[in-house]
Amino acid sequence: MPRSLASKLPPGLPYTLRRTVINLLPAASIIATAHFLRAFGDADAPTFLVALVAIASIPVAFAARVAYMNWSLPRRAARMGAVLPPHWDGNSFGNRDILQHVLDKYLKGYPGDGFWDKVDELGHLHSLSIFWDPRYLTTDVNVIKTVLATDFQSFEKGEFFKDTMNTVLGDGVFNADGELWKFHRSMTRPYFSRDRISHFEMFDRHAALKKMKERFRAGHALDFQDLVSCFIMDSVAEFFFGNCVYALKSDLPYAHNDPLAPRVAQQQNAAERFSAAFAAAQYLISMRSRVGWTWRLKELFHDVTKQPMAVVDEYLKPILQEAIRKNRHAIGKDGKAQQGESTEDETLLDHLVKYTDDPTVLHDETLNIMIAGRDTTAATLSFAVYLLCMYPDVFRRLRAEVMDHIGPTQMPTFDDIKSMKYLRAVINETMRLYPVVVAYAVFLMHRRKDYWGPDALYFDPDRFLDERLNKYFVGNPFIFLPFNAGPRICLGQQFAYNEMSFFLIRLMQHFSHMELDLDAQPPKVRPPSDWAGSEGQRGVEKILPRMYLTMYIEGGLWVKMTEAARAT
Ligand code: HEM
Ligand SMILES: *[C@@H]1O[C@H](CO)[C@@H](O)[C@H](O)[C@H]1NC(C)=O
Ligand SMILES: *[C@@H]1O[C@H](CO)[C@@H](O)[C@H](O)[C@H]1NC(C)=O
Secondary structure, eight states: OOHHHHTTSOTTHHHHHHHHHHHHHHHHHHHHHHHHHHHHSSOOOOHHHHHHHHHHHHHHHHHHHHHHHHHHHHHHHHHTTOOOOOEEOOSSGGGHHHHHHHHHHHHHSOTTTTTTTTHHHHOSEEEEEETTEEEEEEOOHHHHHIIIIITGGGOOOHHHHHHHHHHHHTTSTTTOOHHHHHHHHHHHGGGGGSOOGGGGGHHHHTTHHHHHHHHHHTTOOEEHHHHHHHHHHHHHHHHHHSOOOOGGGSOOOOOTTOTTSOOOOOOOOHHHHHHHHHHHHHHHHHHHHHTGGGHHHHTSSOOTTHHHHHHHHHHHHHHHHHHHHHHHHHHHHHSSOOOSOOOTTOOHHHHHTTTOOOHHHHHHHHHHHHHHHTHHHHHHHHHHHHHHHHOHHHHHHHHHHHHHHTOSSOOOOHHHHHHOHHHHHHHHHHHHHOOSSSHHHHHHHTTOHHHHOTTTTSOOGGGGTSHHIIIIIITOGGGOOTTOOGGGOOTTHHHHHHHHHHHHHHHHHHEEEEEEOTTTSOGGGSOOGGGTTOSTHHHHOOSOEEESSSEEETTOOEEEEEEOSSOO
């Protein structure tokens, strides 16, 4: 269906209509046959009987189709010389019990709990069906490598993903397959071939450090995750659009238990409204994918993302129009715009308008890259600061490396960042334990003892520096996939390493001590008591990691920091 038409209908409707027509076919043919016999033959079945058989045929046809699929799948596999992985059988209609179990664990458990209860029994590759819709789950490095890289051609994100995400991601690079994906990727890729490190000075300009210091000096705790999301939002907006959102201009939230907090409710500014609506839309589409195809029934007549996306679009529209106008003006002056080569001070949008002036393509692509680049870096930095608070020895070593390589005040250069091995190891180890994008499969693969050694569940950056690096990682690099792998590997990987390194270095220069303020954390979002005593990081967890489209810290990361004496 063309996008223009599909996007006008509620997202649940086209699929449900199609399914309904298919499921009603047997009933329709029974009624047609009865009519035919009545008109041309001598058989005359009573109307109520025809109606009864027709109605009964609907579930019967559905069950027959499921049984046929179940019967034919192993046979088709056998013809290809393959065997199907073990299946997780539920105990109720449509495996509702499995869905319930997974959702319960999702709300109360650790990432991956629920889906993976059967690993010991069924192995690292198994399947389960929710409402007769089969899914395959794996933490097997060879399977993951096959899907992402060696047999990339045979796999795609597919219709389910696309349909579920479409009202927010549209046709952007994240959501497209095949030629459309290639087009989007080739358009965006040249922009990231350059190291744009000088731009990170925005960190200082955007007042993130100043805001932090003000809060800490006045004796307050601060939600670091909120601060860093605002900062990344501002720098991403400047970097991508040349237009500042100024999320950091508004006041940061105070802790629930803070007696010094001003009691005046804050008005949301346009940037915050955009940010909040954007987050809401992402949350809504992530919940769709969790309940399988049944989300369509809930949205049969109403697209739940419509309202937040209207706020997002209202903010984005003038920015896109201005970029298109500027580009047309530039072409008018000196002929055709140069594609490919991208200049140092160009924004992402300046770059993209050279490829297309279709507002929908530009809209989808910029939003996709904002989703890709914002919450990912903000959440990874939050987990890094969380771990630095929990492990003071790691903090001290990292700070010493910063002082050795750069000193207490200088701006880091690109070469400084490249030479800081411990910093890179801390970032890698953070992403091993908390890979923020890649759902459960990678989260669990990153914690497998047979891949990473007996201490796999513990935080230890040295595993990326000592003999463990060669023993586990070097010969088997696909066990570490925070950025995905193969043709769809993250386009912003270098950008993200540079941005996160820069941010952490400036933090180390300005603060000599950091600690969690556990009382400031909202009481409802503390880790459940039954995690205590578990092996590794889960056993000592002080926060609740949660996963929507990306992973983050539920309720924020409340910290206090001490200013370094000699910083400027
Ligand atoms: C710590 C930060 C980041 C992590 C962990 C991360 C991780 C990932 C992962 C796992 C994917 C594959 C997702 C999928 O195919 O479903 C991905 C794709 C992507 N990332 Fe990142 N990313 C990060 C930061 C960034 C940044 C800063 C940008 C851009 C500014 C970016 C741009 C992209 C794009 C455009 C794609 C889509 C590639 C494609 O489908 O061809 N990422 N990222
Ligand atoms: C499909 O077949 C498997 C055994 O091969 C069985 O365990 C499962 O319950 C069947 N599912 C349905 C929906 O018939
Ligand atoms: C960090 O991980 C990357 C892969 O993302 C790898 O290439 C690099 O060698 C690792 N470096 C360190 C110091 O951990």
